[in-house]
Amino acid sequence: MTFKHSIKTALGGLHSNTSRSILTILGIVIGITAIMLVLSLGAGAQNLILSQIQGMGSKTIVTVPGRQPSGPSDFANVFLDSLKERDLQSIRNKANVPFAEDVMPVVFGSVRLSYQNETYQSTVLGGGSAESNNVMSDIFDIYPEQGSFFTASDVLSKASVAVIGDKIREKLFGDIDPIGKKVRVKDKTFQVIGVLGRKGQVSFFNFDDMILVPYTTAGQYLLGRKYFDRIIVSAVSEETIRTTVNDIEMTLRANHGITDPEKDDFFVETQADLADRLKTITTALTLFLSGVAGISLFVGGVGIMNIMLVSVTERTREIGLRKAVGATNSDILTQFLFEAVLLTSLGGLIGITLGSSLSFIISFIISKFALASWSFSFPYLGAGLGLLVSAFVGLVFGLYPARKASQKAPIDALRYE
Incomplete structure (x- = not known):
């Protein structure tokens, strides 16, 4: 057959x-x-x-507090408050990390916003830099569609100014122009100085649904923290990324008195590592x-x-x-x-x-x-x-x-x- x-x-x-x-x-x-x-x-x-992840740029390096988890048992041994102001200043020091172009601390948490009779549950992200006016735009590739970002002087003075995402503008203000308006964030009043255009998700941040304020303001008045959730560094070039990572690790180990890398109370990731x-x-x-x-x-x-x-x-x-x-x-x-x-x-x-x-x-x-x-x-x-x-x-x-x-x-x- x-x-x-x-x-x-x-x-x-x-x-x-x-x-x-x-x-x-x-x-x-x-x-x-x-x-x-x-x-x-x-x-x-x-x-x-x-x-x-790629929305943050290939040169971005993120330092996270706590030990990098490799198994379920590691989650009991994290140090969520291990990144402090001293660490930020040490990383900014060109003698320690010469190829760091931009350095920005980040704090974030859940907050309730209100404007007149409207309320909205959102996430506050504290960022910016006391040394640069454009660090948030440079690192996150986000720009206000209306108004402007807060400045280095706003960070230094812990100013009560905010840039809101487009979804927050829609929920709280509707057709009203939000620039110059005052919103309540927890128990503190902030002046809206900027509105972001639709951006969506960048890494783990949904900027459409966030309110951005100076990290100094967020840490002291909204979240009550003296530590950072992240320290984000942008290297001067892709060729210097690995060197910059090594420099950050050595700097933080020196600050924290760590001699054994296995006992690090932080971990550093590039966008490629995270991906x-x-x-x-x-x-x-x-x-x-x-x-x-x-x-x-x-x-x-x-x-x-x-x-x-x-x-x-x-x-x-x-x-x-x-x-x-x-x-x-x-x-x-x-x-x-x-x-x-x-x-x-x-x-x-x-x-x-x-x-x-x-x-x-x-x-x-x-x-x-x-x-x-x-x-x-x-x-x-x-x-x-x-x-x-x-x-x-x-x-x-x-x-x-x-x-x-x-x-x-x-x-x-x-x-x-």
């Missing part, structure tokens, strides 16, 4: 049992659909996170969820084997007739094996189509109503592997029923009622 004839015979067998064929591939369809959905949405999330770490996390999560979804493929494979065993029993006379007119054991084996592989491959194709369609719809909804920068991503490698895995499932779980069919004696098969 030729290869072409084997496929034709297998297709004929599937067509004569359409309802059973549909039920047989259901598990495969569900499994591949789930895998495609996870891979596509996982790729979309990864692309979104990477684009947000790699988050990429590893999202990839591991995607693989885990794909593995969970892949369990349905195994269940589907068992279902295919059981249903094909029933099919072999019901088609015993057909097998006997085919053998009586010259079909060999190999022909029968090939026919039933092809049926199993064609079934699972068809299920894989349906699953790929269905999973991609669902992912496209979900991505459209997310980009329309939640995250404008979210984009649909089709996992070509995942689709190809999904189809191969589907065919492999059919080959593995279809082999036993196919062998059982091929070993039936023609005389006994013809006598079967």
